[in-house]
Amino acid sequence: MTVFDRIVAACRAAAENPSLVQCLTNPVVPEITANVLLACGHSPAMCDNTHEAVQFLGLADCALINLGNPTGDQLQAMELVADKAHATGTPWVLDPVAVGPLDYRTATATRLLSYQPTAIRGNASEIAALAGAGSGGRGVDSTDTPEAVADVAGELARRTGSIVAVTGPQDWIIGPDETLLVTGGHPLMQQVVGTGCSLGALVAAYLGSARTAGIAAVDAVAAAHAHSAAAGTMAAQQASRPASFKTAWVDWLFELSPEQIAATATTTVAGQ
Template sequence: MQDQTTAGNLLRSMRANPPLVQCITNFVAMNIAANVMLAAGASPAMVHAEEEAGEFAAISGALTINIGTLSAGWLVGMLKAAQSANDAGKPWVLDPVAHYATAFRRKAIAQLLELQPAIIRGNASEIIALAGRASRGQGVDSRDAVEQAEESARQLAQKHQCVVAVTGVTDFVTDGQKARRIAGGSPFMPQVTALGCSLTCLVGAFAATTPDDPFDATVTALTVFAVAGEQAGAVADGPGSFSWRFLDALAGLTPETLDRAARISAA
């Protein structure tokens, strides 16, 4: 990330002009994802119905698609929204939740990948499996380390000409050429449901802010999560108190603090 486009500067830009982000996410994630977006400074819209998803994508700054609680009707809406975002020149982010678990999910993810997401965000097991390799994932849970998914992420990024983010203890982001690792967060984060899904939505907010640079947008979103998570984790007593403290940390995070606390390294 270049000096003039630091994470802090991108956070300042995002808040100065809060982007409308269409978040097609799962039932479990809707509430926490919307709260995360609002706390960070973005404007979420949980619009997924096939009758309006495509139309809404055209007026949004970005689109995020999460297949966590997939159904036939939702898939139609997802496909229409992704195509509409492409037609309107808007970036969209794909979260391939447990895409390997069933034939329905495998077919759905293949259809969505054909529509060329700008960014893919997943856990290590999801990214390894998406690259056609054997993973140890079980349902939505990752049983693989981020480091084991780095080569798969590079291959996916090159194949689909997109940015790929693998999130875990230390996050990894690549566009197939350059790559970054982002450290931070808290051990409480995996104990709070749907924070990863919420992160996908926040990636969409930064992609809307800097649509021509999905790599820096992704690195910034992950850095915001890492820094806020670390701050909340330092004072939380457990996952319950971490959840609300994390929202407070997101809302109180300043661009200056973000740049000072960011732990981004070349990979």
């Protein structure tokens, strides 16, 4: 099966097997995260308190843990959910937002690695810092490139057993046996709050669907990135400013077929 066919199959699985996604995320992005999931056919749930989070995981197909603006109760819920997801085999995604410069969240993210996230998604500086090979970026902005941190990201993937997705102008999806490169999107995506955070939720959704449909996890992670990137490419053709781009991006997430996603965002195997 070609890489193109693998991305189509993963996108089709996500469309035909919608996920209920438990999002433990930061207060800046719940709305765009929910809208992105809904546009892609999935169901969002922002259940992140210690009283309900573990129980809700029993209903969810997957979970996102996003460290964008952690608070005490939410951090406790995150650790409880990660522990439960690890024990039950429920796919979950760690998004180590701004890890590196801030000691508290860096220690939290490092501790969460012990629960073996199915996927880790972050920019190059976040991934390097989480791997112990960098000090992080400028807040949430990366000061590194995916190519520059590919080796340490690969080591992080081997050490944790997770798929490591390093986002940038070209996304690097590092799996157990190969690395997939996803090319697409548009620089305007960096001018809209929540595109990266909602991508973490979409990765979780694709992993939940993949588990149901028997799709390889690395293909699901790459396909989620391709879906987001393809929508960004198409949105930029009709919008040239951040606010209108945001609307167009969500609309194209809704509009694109699996074949259009695979054709618009190019996915290749590194080294080939």
